[in-house]
Amino acid sequence: xxxxxxxxxxxxxxxxxxxxxxxxAYGMFARMRGLLGRDGLAEGHGMWFPRTSSVxxxxxxxxxxxxxxxxxxxxxxxxxDLRPGRIAAARRARAALELPAGTAARLGLAPGMTLVxxxxxxxxx
Numbered sequence: 001x002x003x004x005x006x007x008x009x010x011x012x013x014x015x016x017x018x019x020x021x022x023x024x025a026y027g028m029f030a031r032m033r034g035l036l037g038r039d040g041l042a043e044g045h046g047m048w049f050p051r052t053s054s055v056x057x058x059x060x061x062x063x064x065x066x067x068x069x070x071x072x073x074x075x076x077x078x079x080x081d082l083r084p085g086r087i088a089a090a091r092r093a094r095a096a097l098e099l100p101a102g103t104a105a106r107l108g109l110a111p112g113m114t115l116v117x118x119x120x121x122x123x124x125x
Contacts, residue, residue: 008119010046010097016107018067019046019099024119026050040100047098048117054089055096057082063101068093073115078104 006026010019025047040062041047049055055066066079068090079088081101097115 008117011116013114013116020044022046022048024048043100049096052096053093057084057086060084065099065101065104067097067104069095069115075111075113078109080104
C-alpha cells in the first residue's frame, strides 16, 4: 500500500514563513528516502523529520540547512550548508527540518526561536 504524502506550512511564531510547502516524513519509507535521488530542493520547500536528533547526507547531491528543534519546536541548533557525505546532530532535538542551503541565514533563524508546523489536510496526495 502506498502512503499518502502529507504537506505542511512552517512558520515562526513571529510569522516568518520558512517553508510554504514542507513534506512531512512520518512513514518509514518517507523517512528512509528523505531527499535522496533529488537534484535540489526548491526555494520555499522543506522536509520535516519528526522523532529524530540527527541526519546524514550520504548519497545526497546538494547541500542543505538542517534546523533541529526540541519537543516544543524551539530551535536548538542549525547545521547550515551541510554538504553531501556529512552528518549533523543536536542534543535535545526531537525533529529536524531540512531546507535549501542558505535559507536559515537569509531568514535570520536562530536558536531559541519557535517553529509552527501547520498541517493542511487539503494538500494530502
